[in-house]
Amino acid sequence: MTPVSFLFRGRLQRMVAMTVSVFAGFAMGVQEAGLRGQTLEAIHQRGHLLCGVDTGLPGFAEQGEDGVWRGFDADLCRAYAAAFLGRADAVRFVPLTTAERFEALAEGRIDILIRNTSWTFDRDVGRGFDFPGVAYYDGQGFLAPADLGVASARDLSGARVCVQDATTTALNLADFIENNRLNLTPVVVETAQAGAERYRAGGCDVITNDLSSLAGLRARLPNPAAHVLLPDIISKEPLGPVIREGDSAFGDAARWVLHALIAAEEFGVTAANAREFAAGTRNAEARRMLGAEGDFGERLGLHREFALRAVEAGGNYGEIFARNLGTGSPLGLRRGLNAQWTQGGLMYAPPFR
C-alpha cells in the first residue's frame, strides 16, 4: 500500500465513522426527546382522537340538536379517527374559539386542530406547530347588504367592519386598510356567530372573514339573497390541520391521510366502493395506497388499510366537500381552487410510491 492510498483510506474511514456517529447521535437525540410517534401512541392508549374544531360554523363544524357534529372539518376528524384507530366514531370533538385554539393544541388538550386555520409563516415557524397540508384553499372577503350598492370593498368608505379576534382576518384587514388608505373602522367580535348577530342588529355595516365561512353565515341570515359577497379577495387563506411540532412520525401520518383522501377522489375510490376497488383495481398506486399491496400503512405506524378506512369513514375528498360545502349544500360553494389538479384546481396529492 502506498502512503498516499493509506492516507486516503484513513480519511475515508474517519469520514465514515464520523457520519455513522452523527446519525447515531441524531437518532438517539430524537429517541431521548421521546417524540417519535408519541402522539399516535397517546391516541392508541386513550382509544379516541381529540380533534379541535370550531364552536359552530355552518358547513365546517356544527353540533346538531341530536348531539352529532357535522361539517367538512368534523368529517376530516372522523377520517383521521378511522385511519388512526379503525373507527370513524373514535373521536371526541373539542370546540374551540379562534383565541383558544393554539393554546389547546400546545397544552395537549387536543391531538390535532381542524378548525378553519390558515397556514402562515408566523404560526409554522418558531411557535411549536406544524401544518401537514392544505384541506381548503380559501381567501378573505366581505359580506355586505345588497342594498348598500357597493361594487368593491375599496368603495366602503366610512364603513364599520365586523372582524373576528385573534385571526389572520384581523391582521389582513389592517393591511388592507393601510395599503389602500381606507377609512374603515374594525369592530372586533369574538366568534363568527357574534359577528353575524352584530351585523344583523346593525352594529356593523359589513363582515369580513374567510369566504367559505361568509357563505355559511349568509346561508343562515333570514333573507340570504339580500346580502352579497363582494368580489374582492384580499388574502390567501390555506386552511388545514395543525399539529404540535416535533413529532415527525405523527406529521407523516397526518399528511398522508389527508393526501389519501385527495388521491382517492383522483383515482375514483369512494366510501361505497373502497373495499371492492382495493381488491379489483389495476391501478398500482391505488393498490399501494389502499393496502392491497406493500406496507405503506405499517410504515406510518398505522394499519395496512389506513387509507381504505379513512375513505370508508365519510368518503373521499370530493365526497366530503360535496356533502358539506358543495353546490348541492346550503353553502353552495363551487370547487374553484379546491378542484383536483386534473380539473384545473390545486388539489394535488404527491404520489403513493
Ligand SMILES: N[C@@H](CCC(=O)N[C@@H](CS)C(=O)NCC(=O)O)C(=O)O
Ligand atoms: N382562517 C383564519 C380565520 C379563522 C376564523 O376566523 N374562523 C372563523 C370562521 S372562518 C371562525 O372560526 N368562526 C367561528 C368561531 O370563532 O366560533 C385564521 O386561521 O385565523
